[in-house]
Amino acid sequence: MGSTGDRIAIDAMGGDYAPEEIVAGAVRASEELGVKVLLVGDPHKIEACLKEHNAGSNLEIVPADSVVEMDEEPLTALRRKPNSSINVATNLVKEGRADAVVSAGHSGASMAAALLRLGRIPGIERPAIGAVLPTQVNGKQVLILDVGANVDCRPKFLEQFAVMGSIYSQHVLGVERPNVGLVNIGEEECKGNELALRAHQLLAENPVIHFAGNAEGRDILSGQFDVAVCDGFVGNVLLKFAEAVGSAMLQVVKEELPKGTRGKIGVTVLKHNLKRIKQRVDHAEHGGGLLLGVNGVCIIGHGSSRAPSAFGAIRLAKAAVESRVIERIQAQYQQSVQQAVASEN
């Protein structure tokens, strides 16, 4: 594929399988997606990994001398290690040398670096992490946000998540008129905890989004909602639960299906169909979450990312860059910020 001109910076040292698997995913992305990948981290280690591949010219190493470890407190670590890979990678976006930053390392550090270096979009009170899950309807996805950036939320935050999520759903996922659902415990508007009750009102009155009502647990993956908003506590528990239930189910199928002689024969016959089931259900192909609400594209990958996830995260970064989703959110909130400034003067 020819070059698209997109430049993606990736923290090559971040994640359980870094740098080997991250570099492998980056090599594939540079070849298949036509993007330039900036590999940030220890040059010797990255070079050693690159030697394993027949890497093309669409890759560049940007040196960083340290890594934020998983058990470090994000802000302290970023201050102590100004040349850590996540700091350097995020700075590349700030300085206009990259269009997006991707990391599978410490997610708190990735968020903190994005907030400190790129800053919040004016008008947005709290950035949120959005994650995309497959639904029961083949080919249809749902964007859930927030999945972990804000564990305690005010109703206003959820309203902003809904606006950002709608813009994302429309321009990155290609949904013409995204249906927004509020994650809740009942369909009726009188249902919910304090946060949900007050958020419901704000969502119902917001003219920018299409609010389709409450989404109960059973409705989230039904395909009737394109965007589901909730606080980062609920979203994080849900996301990790969904991933685990998927693997648990595959596990049951793997255990029970080949039992007995008939089982062994049947599984052999069904090999291809079983592979398709795994692909529809497995979450490894989904690259991670997008941090929405900062001035730049920032992808937060799974800590357990291997090459396919790193590739998926870079593909997601490319889609976000090309759809100009950040600029669209900035434009949406520019008006409200200007109005607020005008009313103060």
Added chain:
Amino acid sequence: MGSTGDRIAIDAMGGDYAPEEIVAGAVRASEELGVKVLLVGDPHKIEACLKEHNAGSNLEIVPADSVVEMDEEPLTALRRKPNSSINVATNLVKEGRADAVVSAGHSGASMAAALLRLGRIPGIERPAIGAVLPTQVNGKQVLILDVGANVDCRPKFLEQFAVMGSIYSQHVLGVERPNVGLVNIGEEECKGNELALRAHQLLAENPVIHFAGNAEGRDILSGQFDVAVCDGFVGNVLLKFAEAVGSAMLQVVKEELPKGTRGKIGVTVLKHNLKRIKQRVDHAEHGGGLLLGVNGVCIIGHGSSRAPSAFGAIRLAKAAVESRVIERIQAQYQQSVQQAVASEN
């Protein structure tokens, strides 16, 4: 099976498929479980259903002249309809004419009736609904509570859920030393929202339970926890989500597996193994939740209960009665109530 002497009152009019499916489940329970079932509701309708079955003598009809509808406000409805089926059924427990009450109707009304008629166990601040889910480990279950009784919780409530859940796990589910997990967004004790952070401390210091730390979304069904505590908002979303993910996965398997000629052959060969997968994954067999913290056994079934779920709910009621779980919770809290009274004098 011979009679066990247990008497279970069931709201025959409650639920989407009442009274037909409820009566069918009750007839089966009276035969297979050796319990006496008191069918509460419209005598004519119940009799008509009973004629469909070859019902034995272990069934009795208790008349009630109305039903709380799904869209009614619980407290108002219970006041307006003192002879509604849920009120009459709960009263049977209060008056000692039944050992447990089961309903698949309006769950808010069932809870309100239990609170008003049976009352809270002294020392318990908020009753909670516990639901049992299968885990990845075959034969091992996890009790999640609260799944909907309390949408906004204080840390102390979660601590009491953990104590009640441990007693339930030990005596009803037969777990010798139940591992309690706090549903949270990370393993470390510094992780969580305000509620989780404060609940963590209380759980860690409680001498009655065995606290095994935070349970992330991915850990809830791993089999490492026997009891998982959370507020009723998170629990309700999780429970309904789990049920939906299970069906969604079965749906994918059903769609993809028979594709093509090889698919059709394979599915025929694997018929029995597929049935076993459905049984391990399907939630229809699990009868519902137990309301823990009131002075009596009260089972809250699914609104969509059919005969197998009604049967499952009665079986659960029987297990709760025979394990004396309510008396054990009462005894656990009696001491603390006495201490509180003593310190006041």
